[in-house]
Amino acid sequence: MHWILGLFVSLFVGGVVTALSLVHLRKYLEKREDEFKEFSRGQKFDFYFGIDFYPPLPESVERQVPLWITGTTERLFFTFVVAFDLGGAAVAMIGWITLKMLASRKYREQSAKEEGATTPLAFEFAGLLGNLSSMFFALVGGLICRAAL
Numbered sequence: 001m002h003w004i005l006g007l008f009v010s011l012f013v014g015g016v017v018t019a020l021s022l023v024h025l026r027k028y029l030e031k032r033e034d035e036f037k038e039f040s041r042g043q044k045f046d047f048y049f050g051i052d053f054y055p056p057l058p059e060s061v062e063r064q065v066p067l068w069i070t071g072t073t074e075r076l077f078f079t080f081v082v083a084f085d086l087g088g089a090a091v092a093m094i095g096w097i098t099l100k101m102l103a104s105r106k107y108r109e110q111s112a113k114e115e116g117a118t119t120p121l122a123f124e125f126a127g128l129l130g131n132l133s134s135m136f137f138a139l140v141g142g143l144i145c146r147a148a149l
Contacts, residue, residue, distance in 0.1 A: 002148030010141025082142025
């Protein structure tokens, strides 16, 4: 039972809470509350459940790894790392966040400049907070799972 609860908290609750907080933070940074109202229910659902990026990304000819795959996979991996009490979990989490932030830095700067509504630094910190939130739920889910061992 602990495993089901731990994985639910990590994967589902963590995904929804992280996505929800990021949507609200980005709406605040972009000052686009009116524009947000124009999106369809399906688009809003995708934003709030971490399936799609908010604000919507410009169409690209390149295929990108879907956001929900990255978030779910990282939370699942780190939930197991914490649950099985593998050494260096905190260092690995910080290392993963660092790699993700470095790999996507150029993109976030470009997106912020194209939008012109916020500074690249604000966009960077929104991403950092989203990653930290995701890792927090992986930690909590892993600790719940560990209680079963």
